[in-house]
Amino acid sequence: MRKPSATPAPAPAAPPPTVHGWCPGALRPMASGDGWIVRVRPHAGRLTRAQAAGIAQLAAAHARGPLELTRRANLQLRGVAQASHPELLAGLQALDLVDADAAAEQRRNIVVTPFWAPGDATLALAEALARALAAPGAPALPAKFGFAVDCGTTPALRATPAHVRIERDGQGLVVRADRVPLLARATPHDAVPLAMALAHWLARGAAAAPPPGFQPAPLPQRTGTRPQPGPAPGGWLVAAAFGQLQADSLAHLAEQGDLRLTPWRMLLVEGARSASALPGLLTDPADPLLRVVACSGTEGCRQAAGPTRPLARALARLVPAHGLLHVSGCSKGCAHAEPTVTLVATPAGYDLVRHGKASAPPDRRALRADALASHLAHAWGTTTTTQDAPPHEATDTPPL
Ligand code: SF4
Incomplete structure (x- = not known):
């Protein structure tokens, strides 16, 4: 096992950390x-x-x-x-x-399919894209501008947001944007230059003509199956x-x-x-905790209006097999960006969004923790009993 250096090399001084509008890195915590x-x-x-x-x-x-x-x-x-x-x-x-x-670190916001296989070009493209983003003259991209390299046999990252994606369809490699209906057919040699050209164009506001090689095309479907723990292409998934x-x-x-x-x-x-x-x-695909997501809540975030993970843990067994419950400490919704059944902590209790992001207008406001089980059952069209209510004291919900 390689150990960290016993006599650390001089490290660059970190800029003072702040909180808003960008993702942390190693150089910029x-x-x-x-x-x-x-x-x-x-x-x-x-x-x-x-x-x-x-x-x-x-x-x-x-x-x-x-x-x-x-x-x-x-x-x-x-x-x-x-x-x-x-x-x-x-x-x-x-x-x-x-x-x-720190600038190169921020630009290297690349999600890579974990289901790549040797020889399918995924790793080579991801590394080439990282080099292009670190090169002198790389575009100054907005904070949180992201890429996806999804070139396995079947796209796996369609539900993962990315401004620019390199993926594979039935005819070969393609480069496309998530929100602009354009597509360019690509080879392993020009996929990264095309992705960089598209990123430059998007970063400039997409006002001029699209870069050469891009043609109108339908927007990609933003759906995908959520993988489960167990065997997967290339190895074994654990959550x-x-x-x-x-x-x-x-x-x-x-x-x-x-x-x-x-x-x-x-x-x-x-x-x-x-x-x-x-x-x-x-490791069990039936584990109820796979059906809940939650940010750190008051345990780790100053912006949180209430606890999140204890509540999500208590409610997990109510979530049906096809469902997903998001419990958010505030309307920013850091833990999950897609619409689903969402509870948002507020100073007055928990707001319920029956199907939406944490920032969506709530369907019910200021619910007590011990009333959530029945409201969630209604959201999913299931039934529940009084014993399904999460323990009030465990969630530390402010009284109404
Ligand atoms: S969503 Fe959670 S982690 Fe994000 S800012 Fe709000 S409380 Fe903090």
């Missing part, structure tokens, strides 16, 4: 209620065993609480003290997990409840294979044919 958030963006969405083991060591030394798997297929450490950041950064640099500068991963569990997974990150708060263990039971990991 973000302040949160429980300390700094330091996000690691693995190259091509993949961690070697040595990198994963090294991150586990660094997390044990410098982070408070578990690691987090993000919906951009990254891994982040929470609760990092400002004084620890230089040593943590040096450790990540020794593992080859840090970009040249982490609420995306939280104990450093010890990461270290154990690193002993089993290289790891691919996913946007579904799961890891794919390359080449694995089973999964060990490890604390916090979900």
Whole structure:
């Protein structure tokens, strides 16, 4: 196992962290209620065993609480003290997990399908795209501008937002935008230049004619099946409840294979044919915790108006097999960007959105925690009993 450098190389000073409008990185951490958030963006969405083991060591030394798997297929450490950041950064640099500068780090917002196979061009395209985004003259992209490289046999990232995506259809590679009905047919040689041209054009407001090679085409379907823990192309998927991963569990997974990150708060263990039971990991596709998502709530975010994960845990068994419940600490909805049944904490209680994002107008306002079960049953058209109500004291809901 490769260890972080014992004598860290000098690390660049981090700019002061702030809170709004951008995603954290390793070079530019973000302040949160429980300390700094330091996000690691693995190259091509993949961690070697040595990198994963090294991150586990660094997390044990410098982070408070578990690691987090993000919906951009990254891994982040929470609760990092400002004084620890230089040593943590040096450790990540020794593992080859840090970009040249904060601007390049922000631009390298690439989600890669975890279901790639050797020879399908996915890894080569993801690496070429990362190089293009780090090159001098790369476009200054808006914060949160994202790419998807989804070139496995079947698109897996259609439900994962991306401004520009490289994917494969029945005829070969294509480059397209999520919100502009354009498409260019591509080869492994010109897919990245086409993606960069499209990114430049979108970043300039898409006002002029589209870049050469792009033709009108229907918008891509933004639907996709949510994978489940178990066997998957390339290995075995394991999920982490609420995306939280104990450093010890990461270290154990690193002993089993290289790891691919996913946007579904799961890891794919390359080449694995089973999964060990490890604390916090979900390996049973029927586990109710797979049907709830929640941000850190008041446990870790200053903007939260109430607790989230204890409530989601208490309500999980009410969610039908096809359903998904999102419990958000505020209307920003960091944990889930797609419409679903959503509860939003407010100073007066929980607002219920029957089908929408956390920012959508609520269908019911200021509900008490002990009334939520029956409201949710109505949202899903199921029945419930009084014993299904979550324990009021466990959710620490403000009284109405
Ligand atoms: S959604 Fe959750 S994590 Fe995001 S700002 Fe609101 S309370 Fe914080």
